[in-house]
Amino acid sequence: MNNALLNQVVEAFPDAVAVFDTSLRFVSCNAAFAADHIRYLGTEMKPGDSMYKLCEACCPELLQQSLYNWERAIAGERITFAVAVGNPPVHFQINLSPLFNEEKVQEAVVMVCRSLQPELDARENERFFRSVLEHLPAGLQQFTPDGWSKDLNEMQRQILGEAHPAVNNLPYNVYQDPINRRSGLHALLEEVARKKIPVKKEMLLRYNEEKEEGQDVVRLVPLYYEGTGFPVLDMNGEIAYLFLILSEITEKKVAQISLEKSERLLYNIVENLPVGYIQFDNFGFIRRVNQTQRRFFAHSGLDEQPTAYNMISDPFARLFEMDRLFMQVLQKGKMMRAEKKLEFEVDVAGGKMSREIYLDLTMFPVEDPVDKDQIVVALVNDITEKKRQEIENAKAQEFLLQTGEIGKIGGWEYDMATRRLRWSAQTYKIHELPPFATMTREKAMSFFTRDSRKKVRQALLACMEHGKAFDLPVSLHTARGNLLQVRAIGKPEYRNGRIVRLYGVIQDVTEQFKIRDQLTRNTELMRLFFDTIDMGYAVMDKEGKVNFINRKAQEIVDHGKVIGRNIFEVFPMLEGSTFHARVRQCMTLQAPVSFSYYLPVPDKWYEFLLAPMQDGSISIFTRNITESKKMQRELRKANEQLSSLNKYLVNQNKQLEDFAHITSHNLRAPIANLKALMQIMNDTDSEEEKGLYNSMFQEVIRNIDETLNDLIEIVQIRKDLNVERERLLFEERLQKVKDILFVDIETSGIDLTTDFSEAPDILYPRIYLDSILQNLLTNAIKYRRPDIRPRLHFHSRIEEGCVVLTAEDNGVGIDMERYGAKLFGFRKTFHKNKDAKGIGLYITKSQIEAMGGSIQAESRIGTGTKFIITFSPE
Secondary structure, three states: OOHHHHHHHHHHHOOOOEEEEEEEEEEEEEEEHHHHHHHHOOOOOOOOEEEHHEEEEEEHHHHHHHHHHHHHHHHHEEEEEEEEEOOOEEEEEEEEEEEEEOOOOOEEEEEEEEEHHHHHHHHHHHHHHHHHHOOOOEEEEEEEEOEEEEEEEEEHHHHHHHOOOOOOOOOOEEEOHHHHHHHHHHHHHHHHHHHOOEEEEEEEEEEEEOOOOOOEEEEEEEEEEEEEEEEEEEOOOOOOEEEEEEEOOOOHOOOOOOOOOOOOOOOHHHHHHHEEEEEEOOEEEEEEEOOOHHHHHHHHOOOOOOOOOOOOHHHHHHHHHHHHHHHHHHHOOOEEEEEEEEEEEEEEEEEEHHHHHHHEEEEEEEOOOOOOOOOEEEEEOOOOHHHHEEEEEHHHHHHHHHHHHHOOOOEEEEEOOOOEEEHHHHHHHHOOOOOOOOHHHHHHHEEEEHHHHHHHHHHHHHHHHHHOOOEEEEEEOOOOOOOOEEEEEEEEEHHHHHHHEEEEEEOOOOOOOHHHOOOOOOOHHHHHHHOOOOOOEEOOOOOOEEEOOOHHHHHOOOOOOOOEEEHHHHHHHOOOOOOHHHHHHHHHHHHOEEEEEOOOOEEEEEEEEEEOOOOOOEEEEEEOOOHHHHHHHHOOOHHHHHHHHHHHHHHHHHHHHHHHHHHHHHHHHHHHHHHHHHHHHHOOHHHHHHHHHHHHHHHEEEEEEEEHHHHHHHHHHHOOOOOOOEEHHHHHHHHHHHHHHHHHHHHHHOOOEEOOOOEEEEEEOOOHHHHEEEEEEEHHHHHOOOOOEEEEEEEEEEEEEEEEEEEEEOOOOOOHHHHHHHHHOOOOOOOOOOOOOOHHHHHHHHHHHHHHOOEEEEEEEEEEEEEEEEEOOO
């Protein structure tokens, strides 16, 4: 072999490559193999090292399988298999190829190791991110650079609707859709494509048609979305894909106004309607305008009744999509209603003035009673002042809702007269219920845990009867089964000396840290709020004086009056401490500072968060983390227990694999007996013999059925990682095996003797003991000598507290010097018997070792074999 040329070829491989001779001794490797070997196994292969060294370091639990593959490669086969190395495991594909010289004599085996981990990680990452994107609470759509839709998630399908081409996998170009030009989506994506940066915009994408209950009226409700477009660039900096994210923000942009209008308007009072009235012919020209609308036109700088005005062609009407609304009413023949915000300029003395008005616009079709033409009536209501007020109210309401949502505080009230219970929206949200579902006192009480329910009932009763306010930390289960820790606060309301109402708040205090940045500066509200949380909180000015301290912080410091005093005077040990240094750091950097601090006197650890305030004060949050620190000390013990459990689980999984082998191996012999019985019965004409064989059939089938049932039962029990043991008699279990192997025993004429007097029974899994006895008996029959009558003797005894079972035969024997190390190997055979599979002894050894025992063999060729089984103590 040209070693220099071989080394050059090996070194040229991009994967890790090593060469071994036919004695499995290491010859050479390339740099990639040497680096990977040190990186993953922490050892270095040297010329002459045995393959056993690599197998034991790589995967000792797969040693037999790996050596089996190597033996096949030495025999001239090309082998490919996979192994996992390290913890966490790194997966490799191993390729073994024989290497021949010029005389076609095999001289070596080349091993090529290719890492499968990048491919496995890539597939896992792709699956993970695909699942995340599909379940995003926002719409996500992917486009090509020229605007063709490629993919979209479930939320985007709901936004676009079932009829949309992209939802139905039809070709759809976002730039070619004219609706997108009016909505601003076209401009958004164009800006992303032009600037190659993410762009975010709010836009009115479409209207929803909502039919008013009990009326043939369709109301157009605008749907606003926040659209975010961003590009994905290729290696050359060019756009590979465009992505669009849509999140609905309708509730934040529009406060819906529901105004009830009378459908039947008498023609003779149209002039006196408090709203504008416009009548259009079917071509869009104005036929009539009432005085309210005329005043509106005049106020807007238009003629009182602009006869030349056309709803369909007027640029002003088209700009605000009133032409589209008009055509929908005319074509569909049904009422439409929409809110419009109009912005325009009017001429005033000295120039132009911008105006902004809000209109409540209702259009409906009417048939002219005279000429039967279809006309459209528009009711125009100037709601500018009301809308502005509602916007202000909505802002205030939104502020309150946001405050309650951030603080997870909901309100409630109970009317004593009507016994009606009302919850705020946030209270429903805390309970994970749909907003404003019907709620009773009994149903509300059902959410509390058993102990908390008793406390709340007692507090409510005391509040109703004696006017006693309450503030309780309690627990409840939400409608979705989540356990929350809440604080329930209640107070009575008096009228004429009587309690007429109970009211209060409920606060989710499960995650206190989420609400700390939303604390109000109002002292009274701050006290009410912070006294309900399970975290210490105090406010200290830049001189060190404590201006506020909540109940929890007062409990932590365990001191008298603290408010109004300097914290470093109250606690001199803090002067010059880590706490003092962190306070100065927070003031200097004007940034939050978090740290842990140990107080030796109470022997406790505390976690602090210092946050600067606008007035120069510092907010101090603290909580006791002593238990957390203690838990860290217990972590090492837990890790050791987990490691032990892992080894146990590996062993149990191996047992599960054995069950599969038991099923195929242990049923082979009874089935062969069935075939033999069938052949014998077919060859005889005696009805008496056929009846005898028929009873033998039933006995063998019954035993097969029992074996199958036992296997199913044990596999089910293995789900709990426990094999059921039971008290078994050796004689009784051997008789069961003899019944199953009746034909083989009779055919072979084996002399089967036993001596179980010293240890007649054992606590052991029945399926394992039957399998062990059957394997030992079939081996004695299978490997008998043809010149003498086969013999097998079973003997049980007690040694050092363990049950020992020996099985000694007079068969052909085994060359222990040559095959002793491989005797119990998987699929290892040592004779030319055509029935030998190399599985029986492997299964037997696995079963015995799985239960903590061991098996040994003593044998010589031509004199027989003795197996010694030591069972673990019961």
